[in-house]
Amino acid sequence: MAVICQACQQRPALLHLTESGADGTVREAHLCPQCASGLDLGGAPPPLAGLITGLRSRRTVEPEEPACPECGFTMAQYRELNLLGCPACWIHLWPRIEPLVRRFHGAVRHTGRTAGGADPVRAALERDLAAAVADERFEEAARLRDALRRQAETP
Amino acid sequence: MTDPARLARSLPGWLRPVDAGDDRIVLASRVRLARSVAGTRFRRTLARPEQTELVGRVLTACREVLPWDDPLHVQVHRLGPANRGVLSERQLCSRELADAKHPTGLHARDDGLLAVMGNEEDHVRLQSLAPGLDLTGALAAAVDTDRRLGGRLGWAVHPELGHLTACHTNVGTGMRASVMLHLPALAETGELKAVLHGAAKLGLAVRGRQGEGSEPGGHVYQLSNLRSLGRSEDQLCAEVADAARAVVEAERLARAALLSARVRLEDKVFRAWGVLTGARILAGDEAYDLLGWLRVGRALDLIPVPWEVLDRLWLQILPHHLQALHKEAAETGPRDRIRARLVRDSLLPS
Ligand SMILES: [Zn+2]
Ligand SMILES: [Zn+2]
Numbered sequence: 001m002a003v004i005c006q007a008c009q010q011r012p013a014l015l016h017l018t019e020s021g022a023d024g025t026v027r028e029a030h031l032c033p034q035c036a037s038g039l040d041l042g043g044a045p046p047p048l049a050g051l052i053t054g055l056r057s058r059r060t061v062e063p064e065e066p067a068c069p070e071c072g073f074t075m076a077q078y079r080e081l082n083l084l085g086c087p088a089c090w091i092h093l094w095p096r097i098e099p100l101v102r103r104f105h106g107a108v109r110h111t112g113r114t115a116g117g118a119d120p121v122r123a124a125l126e127r128d129l130a131a132a133v134a135d136e137r138f139e140e141a142a143r144l145r146d147a148l149r150r151q152a153e154t155p
Numbered sequence: 156m157t158d159p160a161r162l163a164r165s166l167p168g169w170l171r172p173v174d175a176g177d178d179r180i181v182l183a184s185r186v187r188l189a190r191s192v193a194g195t196r197f198r199r200t201l202a203r204p205e206q207t208e209l210v211g212r213v214l215t216a217c218r219e220v221l222p223w224d225d226p227l228h229v230q231v232h233r234l235g236p237a238n239r240g241v242l243s244e245r246q247l248c249s250r251e252l253a254d255a256k257h258p259t260g261l262h263a264r265d266d267g268l269l270a271v272m273g274n275e276e277d278h279v280r281l282q283s284l285a286p287g288l289d290l291t292g293a294l295a296a297a298v299d300t301d302r303r304l305g306g307r308l309g310w311a312v313h314p315e316l317g318h319l320t321a322c323h324t325n326v327g328t329g330m331r332a333s334v335m336l337h338l339p340a341l342a343e344t345g346e347l348k349a350v351l352h353g354a355a356k357l358g359l360a361v362r363g364r365q366g367e368g369s370e371p372g373g374h375v376y377q378l379s380n381l382r383s384l385g386r387s388e389d390q391l392c393a394e395v396a397d398a399a400r401a402v403v404e405a406e407r408l409a410r411a412a413l414l415s416a417r418v419r420l421e422d423k424v425f426r427a428w429g430v431l432t433g434a435r436i437l438a439g440d441e442a443y444d445l446l447g448w449l450r451v452g453r454a455l456d457l458i459p460v461p462w463e464v465l466d467r468l469w470l471q472i473l474p475h476h477l478q479a480l481h482k483e484a485a486e487t488g489p490r491d492r493i494r495a496r497l498v499r500d501s502l503l504p505s
Binding site: 003012014015016017032033036070071072073077081082083084085086087089090091097100101104105106107108109110111112113114125128144147 | 191193194195196197198199200276298310311312313315316317318319321322323324326327328330351352355356358359360361362363381382383384385386387388
């Protein structure tokens with residue numbers, strides 16, 4: 001889950017602290033190191049109520065946005081939930097996701113274990129397409145063919 | 156093993172010393188991999204029947220491709236709250252999965268070191284735990300499980316972005332490597348804040364308590380990587396392990412500093428011993444903190460209680476474990492009395 005600092009609303013939150021009060025209530029703080037440096041871990045809990053109020057009031061309204069053709073998800077929904085609608089959102093909404101990825105990871109290219117390997121998204125689509133054709137599920141096959149074509153068009 | 160209540164009596168494979176000299180500052184290492192099944196929508200746009208189907212698909216694949224004897228194999232949302240709590244208290248699944256109202260599945264090896272969660276934030280989250288500081292070992296086991304499961308389910312992988320996850324913060328490796336640390340001496344000397352902030356400045360995430368939940372504190376912290384893209388799994392694990400080693404060194408120095416004013420440390424440990432062996436009512440937070448000091452006392456050979464007794468208690472005093480073991484512990488009043496009796500009986504066997 002994307003976690004942005006509750007105080008400055010900009011930098012990634014790196015400190016996630018939970019405190020339970022004597023009355024059983026649980027408070028959480030998500031802060032970046034810069035904002036957290038004023039926080040006393042041993043003493044009183046951070047003023048969360050104030051931070052959360054700040055968070056609500058700073059949200060801005062964005063103009064109409066493109067939706068993912070596979071699942072209908074929009075960036076507005078992504079900002080709300082911090083979760084995408086389907087794997088294809090990554091491809092169709094990429095221009096809007098890219099700045100978020102770049103800011104969070106400081107990179108936009110995977111260099112881990114699957115790097116440079118075959119493309120399992122495509123492989124899975126092709127496998128499903130073959131199965132749909134074999135089973136004479138033609139609507140499904142047409143949908144998969146479209147998905148494959150769209151995938152081929154993306155960089 | 157299909158009965159979570161039976162689990163409550165056992166010790167998970169990660170909660171044990173790695174050797175005779177282990178001071179238990181590092182409790183365990185964990186590698187979690189987030190995975191998406193190609194061609195399947197993420198949960199927020201997936202209708203409930205399809206979620207049920209997804210959970211079935213994941214659980215079936217686990218049965219078919221993971222060669223584990225007698226695994227725990229459950230649809231978590233069908234369990235009662237106490238049993239779900241037992242699973243998250245022993246780190247077998249995330250708190251999010253344990254609390255979920257939507258269909259969820261868990262397939263875990265009986266030693267608790269490997270687990271596959273179905274329909275969590277991502278379609279699949281697999282985790283690998285190891286006792287002590289061993290991210291390399293945890294990663295190797297996770298990668299093996301990932302390869303088997305991915306071969307059957309077909310992960311959504313992009314040639315440049317790697318694993319496509321539901322949230323942009325997990326894309327790429329889909330990996331979070333974390334080290335669970337017990338840092339009571341740093342808290343006592345007041346240096347904890349500086350140490351944790353130092354780790355955060357290196358770009359690592361620090362979580363208080365056990366994960367993101369509200370379980371008792373006891374100065375248990377998790378150190379993990381924040382970024383999942385642009386660096387290899389091995390690089391990320393090495394960064395977390397390096398930072399963990401630095402924090403462990405700081406905790407050792409803090410313990411040594413306390414020990415040089417020996418009476419102060421002895422006081423903490425034996426005061427904890429006094430309360431734990433005498434109290435008739437013990438709240439969860441208090442018991443967890445005091446047991447933390449007994450652990451420090453054990454690591455420094457101040458008290459002769461076996462690690463196994465301390466490890467078992469540390470889990471069994473948690474609310475859901477206590478409830479799974481003693482039905483009457485469902486309510487706070489009786490629970491605190493049962494907890495006190497359990498602790499007393501374990502520390503002072505007749
Ligand atoms: Zn901040
Ligand atoms: Zn989509």
